[in-house]
Amino acid sequence: MNDPLPLFVADPDQVAARGQALAPQQWAWYDQVQPLAAAGDPDLIAALTTTLATVSAAIDCTTCGRCCRQMGPQVEAAEAAALAAALGLQPELFRRGFLRPLWPAAAEDEQVWLLPSPCPLHDGLLCTVYAARPRPCRDFPQAAGQTPAAHLGQLVEFARICPIAFNTVEQVRQRVKGPA
Numbered sequence: 291m292n293d294p295l296p297l298f299v300a301d302p303d304q305v306a307a308r309g310q311a312l313a314p315q316q317w318a319w320y321d322q323v324q325p326l327a328a329a330g331d332p333d334l335i336a337a338l339t340t341t342l343a344t345v346s347a348a349i350d351c352t353t354c355g356r357c358c359r360q361m362g363p364q365v366e367a368a369e370a371a372a373l374a375a376a377l378g379l380q381p382e383l384f385r386r387g388f389l390r391p392l393w394p395a396a397a398e399d400e401q402v403w404l405l406p407s408p409c410p411l412h413d414g415l416l417c418t419v420y421a422a423r424p425r426p427c428r429d430f431p432q433a434a435g436q437t438p439a440a441h442l443g444q445l446v447e448f449a450r451i452c453p454i455a456f457n458t459v460e461q462v463r464q465r466v467k468g469p470a
């Protein structure tokens with residue numbers, strides 16, 4: 291049994307309100323601990339990793355969907371093909387109908403695409419292409435290849451949208467202080 295969570299807000303509307311109210315304190319804390327994150331401080335990284343796992347297990351994303359409604363993920367070419375297949379569409383038709391290029395002048399085989407926000411593949415309750423969702427959706431509120439400092443900054447940034455990010459930041463903020 292895990293320790294009881296000192297502060298836990300699962301409701302996305304409450305997270306939006308409390309996240310806005312706590313943003314100055316959260317960013318002030320980020321400024322304090324960012325040097326620890328940049329140095330790869332093992333206590334901070336362990337606290338982030340274990341708290342993120344505990345909080346993620348306690349939040350039901352199917353009752354939230356805020357990331358799908360408020361963000362447009364990047365989609366690699368192979369992911370676009372997988373999404374098109376999941377929808378039973380030709381890749382070209384899917385790209386023209388659902389995606390926009392991140393770099394309009396780039397060659398098609400080098401292109402990265404963006405889904406718009408809110409995501410048209412969300413039906414209001416769930417992702418309609420869950421098994422084929424692109425990497426940023428799978429990783430959120432983390433992102434692949436981030437440094438610990440960037441990861442921490444992303445969690446603080448998304449603490450106004452995502453209950454997982456909000457509760458992770460609040461719990462780690464109570465446990466880890468910056469250098470004296």
Ligand code: SF4
Pocket residue numbers: 357358361363405409410411412413416417418419420423424427
């Ligand atoms: S592809 Fe699915 S998981 Fe990703 S933003 Fe759209 S609805 Fe959400």
Ligand code: SF4
Pocket residue numbers: 349350351352354355356357358430431451452453454455
């Ligand atoms: S990842 Fe965060 S914002 Fe997205 S559905 Fe889950 S709790 Fe909500």
